[in-house]
Amino acid sequence: MADRKLRIMVAKPGLDGHDRGARVLARCFRDAGFEVIYTGCHQTPEQIAASAVQEDVDVVGLSCLSGAHRYLFPRVVELLKEADADDITVIGGGVIPDHDFQMLYDAGIKAVFTPGSTLDSIVQWINDNIKIQ
Amino acid sequence: MRKEVSKEKAKKIRKGDIRTATRLIRNIENNVPGAKSTIKHLFPFTGKAHVIGLTGAPGAGKSTLIDAFISQYREKDKKIGALLVDPTSPFTGGAILGDRVRLQRHAEDPEVFVRSLATRGALGGLSKAAGDAIHVMDAMGKDVVLVETVGTGQQEVEIMNHVHTVIVVLVPGMGDEVQAIKAGILEVADVFVINKADRNGTGKLYRELMHMLDMADSFPGGWRPPIIQVGDLFEKEGFGESIEKVLESVQGHYDNLVEKELLGDRIRRKAVVELNEALQSSILAPILETLIADGEMDKMVDKLLKKESDPYTCAEDVAKKYLKKP
Numbered sequence: 001m002a003d004r005k006l007r008i009m010v011a012k013p014g015l016d017g018h019d020r021g022a023r024v025l026a027r028c029f030r031d032a033g034f035e036v037i038y039t040g041c042h043q044t045p046e047q048i049a050a051s052a053v054q055e056d057v058d059v060v061g062l063s064c065l066s067g068a069h070r071y072l073f074p075r076v077v078e079l080l081k082e083a084d085a086d087d088i089t090v091i092g093g094g095v096i097p098d099h100d101f102q103m104l105y106d107a108g109i110k111a112v113f114t115p116g117s118t119l120d121s122i123v124q125w126i127n128d129n130i131k132i133q
Numbered sequence: 134m135r136k137e138v139s140k141e142k143a144k145k146i147r148k149g150d151i152r153t154a155t156r157l158i159r160n161i162e163n164n165v166p167g168a169k170s171t172i173k174h175l176f177p178f179t180g181k182a183h184v185i186g187l188t189g190a191p192g193a194g195k196s197t198l199i200d201a202f203i204s205q206y207r208e209k210d211k212k213i214g215a216l217l218v219d220p221t222s223p224f225t226g227g228a229i230l231g232d233r234v235r236l237q238r239h240a241e242d243p244e245v246f247v248r249s250l251a252t253r254g255a256l257g258g259l260s261k262a263a264g265d266a267i268h269v270m271d272a273m274g275k276d277v278v279l280v281e282t283v284g285t286g287q288q289e290v291e292i293m294n295h296v297h298t299v300i301v302v303l304v305p306g307m308g309d310e311v312q313a314i315k316a317g318i319l320e321v322a323d324v325f326v327i328n329k330a331d332r333n334g335t336g337k338l339y340r341e342l343m344h345m346l347d348m349a350d351s352f353p354g355g356w357r358p359p360i361i362q363v364g365d366l367f368e369k370e371g372f373g374e375s376i377e378k379v380l381e382s383v384q385g386h387y388d389n390l391v392e393k394e395l396l397g398d399r400i401r402r403k404a405v406v407e408l409n410e411a412l413q414s415s416i417l418a419p420i421l422e423t424l425i426a427d428g429e430m431d432k433m434v435d436k437l438l439k440k441e442s443d444p445y446t447c448a449e450d451v452a453k454k455y456l457k458k459p
Contacts, residue, residue: 002165005226005251030227035251040234047240051233054240054247056155085152133159 004132007057009037011048013076016066017041021094025061028119034126045072049079052088058130064094074107081108089130093117139167143174149273151246158248158269162262172265175272180400182214182271183387184278186292188258188318189302191284194328196235197366198302199279201376203239206277212244214270214278218259221251228252232281246270257291258282264295264407288317294406297399298386300324300379303342305334319345322358323386326379330362354393356386420455 010026012019019041029036037055039048052060060080062073073092080088092104093113101112110129113122145153160168185202187195196217203213217232230249239245248270250260259282260266270278282292293299301322319342327338342360352358359382363375390396424430429451436442 002163003253004163004165007159026229030222030229031225033226035221035228035230035249037233037249038229038231039237039240043237044241047237050240051237051247054151054155055230055233055249056152056159083152133156 006034006059006126006130006132007037007055008034008059008061008126009039009048009052009055009057010061010063011039011043011051012041012063013043013045013048013072014064014066014068015042016064016068018065019063021065022063025063025093025119025122028123029061029126032123032127045075045079048076049083049085052080053083053085056133057088058132059089059091059126062090062092062094064092064096067095069094069096070100070103073104073109077108091125093122136170139170140174142171143272146171146175146269147178147272147274154246154269154273155248158250158262158266161265162250162253162260172268175268179268179271182267182275182278183298183383184267184271184280184296185383186280186282186296186299187302188282188285188289188292188299188321189326189328190286190304190307193284193302193304194363195281195284195302196232198300198326198328198363198376198379199232199281200235200238201366201372202279202380203236203245205373205376205380207239207242207245211276212274213239213246214267214273214275215245215247215281216263216266216270216278217247217249217281218252218263218283219249220283221253223254226253246273246275252283255291256289258285258289259291259295261410264403264410267295285318290318290321293321294403297390297396298323298383300326300383302326302328303338304329305332305338323356324379324382325358325360327360327362329364330375331364331368335362354389354395356389356393359385420451423455424451 008029010022012022026036026038037057039051060076062076064072069092077090080086089110090108091111092109096112096114104112111125142153142157157168157171187199189195199215206213219228219230219232221228228251230251233247233249236247248266250262250266252260255261267278280296282289299321301318303325325342327335339360346357361375361379361382364371366372390399433447437444
């Protein structure tokens, strides 16, 4: 009997060492029954995309509190596409102004979660939108 | 049709295609039908890599050592595969696979393939898929495959069945260091590393290990496991030198296996374990599935509770029903 598990990578791109939120999310995903690959802070988009491919994740969750999300998030999507891995869903969160949402959606970020999002709502979104491979 | 697909996948993997390889590993973890048939096509091309296992307590520094090993191997242009195992929650089935954090400087190196595995309930310190995942990396043409167990205690010795060389990583200051863990994990070591050897208690741990080894009557192939101290990671020169020493010992161990014609024994040991697992999954697992699906299992358990039968009689009845005598 096949026993499929959702694999998700939690990564922090760029010059941003504040990973409390990312670790809370990693823990919450673990409790939701996901296999969570945690990469730590200060990751380049290149490192994140390469790791996501190697780990065969269904979702990459990016956390960014530095304000550089307008560059970093779309870059990860681009690199995954270059690696022929655009079936991996990219979502993001952090301190992201409302007026940047559309720009991120247009760049291929499938969902954006900001402070105030409940953990349950994030897990719910993943369960509703991700088909486990 | 499926056969052709499997063949095609195996070909891609042998050319080093990471996406196909990592998906195959996943399908094996997930027990997806068809995954095994790709392994069948890869199996003839395995056996070339030197497979090295690292085991030791949580936080002993296994991932950090692997990171340092990879750096040195890459200087010699060796192609690397690394499998990192972390525990699955017994309550939710989820897992946090965090070993990768230490290895991220190699993430972009196309010749380094790092894959994290969750134990999914396996108790030996590895995951059930680990054996096949090693085959996959081996068939990809990796020169060295590094396997990191979960943080181990005393008796998670499964690693010895899957690798050529076992490194046991110890740190000073873990209580009555050796006494507590004398049988079990220490016995499977081919190389000991005392990590964080700049800390108090290193001399004591070293002496105790030496005493333990002194008490052995003999060593297979005459290989007495060396004990190598690895100190402060931030003292780059000294750290680099000790890592070099560890890798020299690892190579020395492998050469000794070859020279004393013991490598075959290790490979045979792995083959026996794998055959056992394959028999379990092809013979026992389908019977169990049928019993559960038919409700037979519940009926038998009910009988046991009412003392109308016992486990042995039930098992014999099942055997009579499902196993044909030749």
